[in-house]
Amino acid sequence: MAIIETKNLTYTYPGASKPSISDVSIKVEKGEFVLITGPSGCGKTTLCRTFNGLVPHFYQGELKGEISVAGIDTLKHHTYEMAKHVGLVFQNPENQLFALSIEKDVAFGLENVGVSREEMRRKVDWALNQTGIFDIRERSPHEISGGQQQRVAIAAVLAMEPEVIVLDEPTSFLDPLSAEKIFEVIYKLNKEQGITVILVEHRLDLTAKYTNHLIVMDEGKIRFEGDPRQILGNEETRLIGVGIPKATLLYQILKKEGLNLPDKTPLSSEELADQLLEAIKLQ
Amino acid sequence: MSVFDGLRFRKVSSPIHNLDPRIKFVYVIGIFVVAILFYQIIPLLILFFMQIPFVLLARVQRQWLRSLRGAAFLAIFIFVVNAGTTYFTSGYNLTAPNIENAAAMTLRFVVLVESFSVFFLTTSPDHLGLALEESRVPYEFAFAFTTAVRFVPVLAEEAQTIMDAQKARGLELEKGNLLKRIRNYVPVLIPLIVSAIRRSLELAEAMESRAWGATKKRTNLYLLTFRKGDYALLMITIAILTISVYIRFFGSAVPTITSFL
Amino acid sequence: MIEVQDIRYSYPNKVEALKGVSIKIEDGEFVAIMGQNGAGKSTLVKHFNGLLKPSQGKVLIDGVETTKSSVAALARNVGFVFQNPDHQLFSESVEEEIAFALKNFGFKPEIIEDRVTWALNLLSLTKYRKTSPFLLSGGERKRVALASVLAWNPSTLILDEPTIGQDHEQKEKLRQFIIQMQTQKKTVVTVTHDVEFVAECNPRVILMKEGKIVADGEGKEILTDPALLELSSIVLPQIAQIFSKLASLGFPKDVIDIYEAKAIILKVMEEC
Numbered sequence: 001m002a003i004i005e006t007k008n009l010t011y012t013y014p015g016a017s018k019p020s021i022s023d024v025s026i027k028v029e030k031g032e033f034v035l036i037t038g039p040s041g042c043g044k045t046t047l048c049r050t051f052n053g054l055v056p057h058f059y060q061g062e063l064k065g066e067i068s069v070a071g072i073d074t075l076k077h078h079t080y081e082m083a084k085h086v087g088l089v090f091q092n093p094e095n096q097l098f099a100l101s102i103e104k105d106v107a108f109g110l111e112n113v114g115v116s117r118e119e120m121r122r123k124v125d126w127a128l129n130q131t132g133i134f135d136i137r138e139r140s141p142h143e144i145s146g147g148q149q150q151r152v153a154i155a156a157v158l159a160m161e162p163e164v165i166v167l168d169e170p171t172s173f174l175d176p177l178s179a180e181k182i183f184e185v186i187y188k189l190n191k192e193q194g195i196t197v198i199l200v201e202h203r204l205d206l207t208a209k210y211t212n213h214l215i216v217m218d219e220g221k222i223r224f225e226g227d228p229r230q231i232l233g234n235e236e237t238r239l240i241g242v243g244i245p246k247a248t249l250l251y252q253i254l255k256k257e258g259l260n261l262p263d264k265t266p267l268s269s270e271e272l273a274d275q276l277l278e279a280i281k282l283q
Numbered sequence: 284m285s286v287f288d289g290l291r292f293r294k295v296s297s298p299i300h301n302l303d304p305r306i307k308f309v310y311v312i313g314i315f316v317v318a319i320l321f322y323q324i325i326p327l328l329i330l331f332f333m334q335i336p337f338v339l340l341a342r343v344q345r346q347w348l349r350s351l352r353g354a355a356f357l358a359i360f361i362f363v364v365n366a367g368t369t370y371f372t373s374g375y376n377l378t379a380p381n382i383e384n385a386a387a388m389t390l391r392f393v394v395l396v397e398s399f400s401v402f403f404l405t406t407s408p409d410h411l412g413l414a415l416e417e418s419r420v421p422y423e424f425a426f427a428f429t430t431a432v433r434f435v436p437v438l439a440e441e442a443q444t445i446m447d448a449q450k451a452r453g454l455e456l457e458k459g460n461l462l463k464r465i466r467n468y469v470p471v472l473i474p475l476i477v478s479a480i481r482r483s484l485e486l487a488e489a490m491e492s493r494a495w496g497a498t499k500k501r502t503n504l505y506l507l508t509f510r511k512g513d514y515a516l517l518m519i520t521i522a523i524l525t526i527s528v529y530i531r532f533f534g535s536a537v538p539t540i541t542s543f544l
Numbered sequence: 545m546i547e548v549q550d551i552r553y554s555y556p557n558k559v560e561a562l563k564g565v566s567i568k569i570e571d572g573e574f575v576a577i578m579g580q581n582g583a584g585k586s587t588l589v590k591h592f593n594g595l596l597k598p599s600q601g602k603v604l605i606d607g608v609e610t611t612k613s614s615v616a617a618l619a620r621n622v623g624f625v626f627q628n629p630d631h632q633l634f635s636e637s638v639e640e641e642i643a644f645a646l647k648n649f650g651f652k653p654e655i656i657e658d659r660v661t662w663a664l665n666l667l668s669l670t671k672y673r674k675t676s677p678f679l680l681s682g683g684e685r686k687r688v689a690l691a692s693v694l695a696w697n698p699s700t701l702i703l704d705e706p707t708i709g710q711d712h713e714q715k716e717k718l719r720q721f722i723i724q725m726q727t728q729k730k731t732v733v734t735v736t737h738d739v740e741f742v743a744e745c746n747p748r749v750i751l752m753k754e755g756k757i758v759a760d761g762e763g764k765e766i767l768t769d770p771a772l773l774e775l776s777s778i779v780l781p782q783i784a785q786i787f788s789k790l791a792s793l794g795f796p797k798d799v800i801d802i803y804e805a806k807a808i809i810l811k812v813m814e815e816c
Contacts, residue, residue, distance in 0.1 A: 202711050
């Protein structure tokens, strides 16, 4: 069964002249690693917020169409009910941590729901370990790096044991190395815990290799959805303004020049390097 | 600023730091009550010196002295006003008892500053927040408190960045008369306020996404428990209060220093 | 010209952020200052317009020591665009925002009018002239902040992390913009950790670590040196990653440009 399903979802922020998303119909299966990308203003941020009800409950306005997340109709349920099933990690690490110590922050959601102290302790420790921040659990959020802060945010969401974790450009403020570490954590959660991941990102060179389900949005609509190799190999995707990974671009350029490379579009530098090695060995 | 320095928390571990903040607060209120009960200088002197072992145990002497120094200005003011009024109202007489009274009033103020200073110097914001959470105060207030403390360094940094950014556009904050200088701060205040509003919005989104408001019966990861030291302090406080009330209302008159002269 | 002579700098909280840094940036150069968070990059560039004054050593802008000049006077020639435009925007209209610095620097009203129009045009903001900057999108606000600095035509431009939060097209426009600045003989200094962006521009790269400079030279050479990158926790650009894996076949290691990569690969294939 699909863990997220939307039909003709359309939403306009109050006071806006046109909708931020229109006619969005997607289906996400349990355990998928979905990557959503598109130029600025394409509606991906708005779409993320429909998954846990922030749109429309927090932002007001009317959400048209149908949406079901973990079997729940978000239109008919409070955001705090959705919080047990969908975790949302935001772009700015600083503005999603409010407690004075990291482990208290990770416990925040569980405290809100009224979980017992013993169970809370277990879940908090587990989340801290999964994200590799157990050792710094007593530090305050201001003394740690941006990359560590984002891991706290992920742990805080993970502690609620949601079926889906949505991350809206979580590495915008981070340097490439910290960004890579975050993606590794997310990928591990997807592979080992079976958590469905929805990642919104521009940095396709770092993330394209993780996904089996790519969604490209533009001006509020879904333009392409499906196999990343096929979509990123398509010239039109580049023309919308999506940042195709350099490895993929180089592959396309070489193929155009007649180079005998396999038909599988590479998504990472490793893949292209392997393909080139093979091709050269054959010569 | 030195007064505030004396109130800021220092991350040191000591038996005083580890005491339950609620009991510490009860103690501070107890001292407050006793200070109000007596207007004679000898009990107030006893009260003053009684704090010192706590200060030493907590190893916050330097900061504590700084807070006293900060309070010195107000203390002198209180002394002068007290001595002055008795001087003028008693027909230009500056008698020893009057001076002693003025000194006592001053000391009462100092004792209050002193005990609050020890409290804030030895209680971390985390502990304070926790105490608030576990008391009958509605959770929203405790949350507002801890969030405010959490963001103070962030806002301070941001204010500095904004000032730098505007200075880099030729804004000269120090130039001009008072009116011009106030207007100069508009390009600093507006971004600060807008940023604060934007930040609150993002925080609210994050809070909602983590089940804020799911139930009124919120639980807590931490639990403040009373330990031996807390009970000891509680006993001390009750003892002090009892003795003081007894002496004040049922005992013989308290001697004054002038009576010894 | 920017001259930094063996400077040290410690913040009020006693942390020493710069531990003996010396560099020279000639007029018209394009320099990228890179390094991990906390390496001292922002601290260093804040010395270029006098926001920070060194605890030891000297910083000379066009021969004048920064300690002998006010920030406003230095800013006249060194424009600093901060990372977050929301730290600068405060006016009721984009027009007023761009005029702010011009008024501070004492430009005459007619000239201010001209400069505002020119800056609006340069960054395609003319249609937003009377709009409140707070109503614009993130990318548009960044352009307003940039326009407000360009308006007074400083000879040096400092860009602090200009690519954060930008999508592919916006980064491409930024790259074109920097090229345009270079044709106007402006000195451009950018603080960034965006390796791919730097790889596309191929500027002079100054690599910092823990308050010191660990490398200063051609982008190509520095960004493809695995030892240096390991030292300063920076990632290899994608093209260089590909070539490092082909090193065993005798491919050159210092390739960061995609078209150079294509040429080399095709040549090798032909020779096989």
